[in-house]
Amino acid sequence: MAAPPAGIILGSMTKDEAWSLAEHWIAAWNAHDLDAIMSHYDETVELTSPVAAQLLGKQDGTVVGKDSLRAYFQRGLAAYPELRFSLDDVLWGLNSIVFYYKNQKGTRSAEFLELSAAGNVVRVIAHYNG
Numbered sequence: 001m002a003a004p005p006a007g008i009i010l011g012s013m014t015k016d017e018a019w020s021l022a023e024h025w026i027a028a029w030n031a032h033d034l035d036a037i038m039s040h041y042d043e044t045v046e047l048t049s050p051v052a053a054q055l056l057g058k059q060d061g062t063v064v065g066k067d068s069l070r071a072y073f074q075r076g077l078a079a080y081p082e083l084r085f086s087l088d089d090v091l092w093g094l095n096s097i098v099f100y101y102k103n104q105k106g107t108r109s110a111e112f113l114e115l116s117a118a119g120n121v122v123r124v125i126a127h128y129n130g
Helices: 015-030 034-038 050-056 066-079
Strands: 041-048 062-064 085-092 096-103 108-115 121-128
Touching: 015 034, 015 085, 015 096, 034 066, 041 066, 050 062, 050 066, 050 121, 062 066
Parallel strands: 041 121
Antiparallel strands: 041 062, 085 096, 096 108, 108 121
């Protein structure tokens, strides 16, 4: 799998850069390539997700730190071996991006990702419609 796009300078993200990042993210998940998935995240990442709440039994659904996030993603990939995403849209801001996609069951999801100055994901807030 190709390396993720080089760090994006905040405030200057283009449509092509946003889509490139999203497509790499989707491809990493669809390949179930944990190293490629983790290549997008900062050491200090914080993720909040209803799926994390369910899978980890944590009411706040928050996972903090890259090692914890890796363990959570590994658990999720094992729990959902048929997991596959298709990208519907990408929205981008000054230091953030939103991926809008659906999974293999047709469940629609949106993830807000805040980026560091180096272009790594420091915060994720996941939303689902089902």
